[in-house]
Amino acid sequence: MEQIRRGRDLIQGAASLVVLTGAGISADSGVPTFRGPEGLWRRHRPEELATPEAFRRDPRLVWEWYAWRRERVAACRPNPGHHALAERALRRPSLTLVTQNVDGLHGVAANEAAARLGVNPGPALPLELHGSLFRNRCSRCGSPQSQPHPVATGPEAAPPRCPECGGIVRPDVVWFGEPVDPAVLERALDAATAADVCLVVGTSAVVHPAAGVALTAVRSGAELVEVNPAETPLSSVARVTVRGRAADVLPPLLAPDPRGPGGRDTA
Numbered sequence: 634m635e636q637i638r639r640g641r642d643l644i645q646g647a648a649s650l651v652v653l654t655g656a657g658i659s660a661d662s663g664v665p666t667f668r669g670p671e672g673l674w675r676r677h678r679p680e681e682l683a684t685p686e687a688f689r690r691d692p693r694l695v696w697e698w699y700a701w702r703r704e705r706v707a708a709c710r711p712n713p714g715h716h717a718l719a720e721r722a723l724r725r726p727s728l729t730l731v732t733q734n735v736d737g738l739h740g741v742a743a744n745e746a747a748a749r750l751g752v753n754p755g756p757a758l759p760l761e762l763h764g765s766l767f768r769n770r771c772s773r774c775g776s777p778q779s780q781p782h783p784v785a786t787g788p789e790a791a792p793p794r795c796p797e798c799g800g801i802v803r804p805d806v807v808w809f810g811e812p813v814d815p816a817v818l819e820r821a822l823d824a825a826t827a828a829d830v831c832l833v834v835g836t837s838a839v840v841h842p843a844a845g846v847a848l849t850a851v852r853s854g855a856e857l858v859e860v861n862p863a864e865t866p867l868s869s870v871a872r873v874t875v876r877g878r879a880a881d882v883l884p885p886l887l888a889p890d891p892r893g894p895g896g897r898d899t900a
């Protein structure tokens with residue numbers, strides 16, 4: 634497909650690549666997205682489940698929802714899209730991976746690819762803008778918490794407590810109305826500013842500051858390559874738009890150029 638070839642040429646030639654992913658990349662692994670026809674926000678109200686106010690009002694309900702999501706995600710595996718990104722990051726570490734996803738699948742793919750290649754997974758580990766479903770922290774003192782998985786929920790269960798200050802333990806994710814970790818955001822924006830190509834995969838690009846990572850890259854002169862079956866607010870500024878599923882499109886998009894470095898024929 635012509636769009637894949639054009640996108641691959643841009644990505645191959647990039648001295649510095651920033652990649653922003655969203656729920657769409659994990660859709661091919663069976664993780665529900667947020668805004669599609671089957672999206673989580675079609676069936677659940679975010680203000681009842683994913684805000685600090687909701688947690689203060691009913692921490693058990695919020696924990697039940699996160700326990701359900703953890704269980705669902707724990708049964709999912711990275712797909713060829715996650716694997717292609719991880720391999721590319723390890724083979725050419727001039728890539729910074731930034732994700733809005735809290736499902737941990739980029740990390741699993743990074744560890745698997747690193748084991749296959751016999752290298753350190755570091756360059757393939759993502760900056761997690763919205764935190765992780767699989768980490769907890771105290772809602773009062775902020776200290777990281779390791780809780781048994783799954784955290785007990787059910788009608789009798791009391792929400793877990795911090796052993797240090799007694800505060801209620803919460804999932805270490807970013808809720809609506811909360812700021813993104815400024816240190817993580819700064820690293821993502823620095824990578825966006827330095828990038829000459831930005832690859833955006835499977836995000837509706839309506840949540841900020843995450844979508845701002847792609848916009849920062851474009852404003853700093855990067856070419857944008859978008860992978861998404863649907864149009865998004867970024868489509869109009871993309872140099873190349875690939876309308877397909879991440880699991881199908883990323884392996885050929887990120888594959889080494891068969892014509893050799895720089896697109897020259899090696900035969």
Ligand code: OAD
Binds near residue numbers: 654838865
């Ligand atoms: P959305 O659910 O808003 O968007 C998913 C995007 O993935 C859509 O643009 C789909 O067209 C696209 N898509 C669906 N299937 C795909 C596939 N197989 N391959 C590629 N793309 C596909 O998810 P996000 O943009 O990630 O935040 O949502 C951003 C944030 O909103 C989330 O991180 C979450 C949510 O509220 C928080 O919880 C803080």
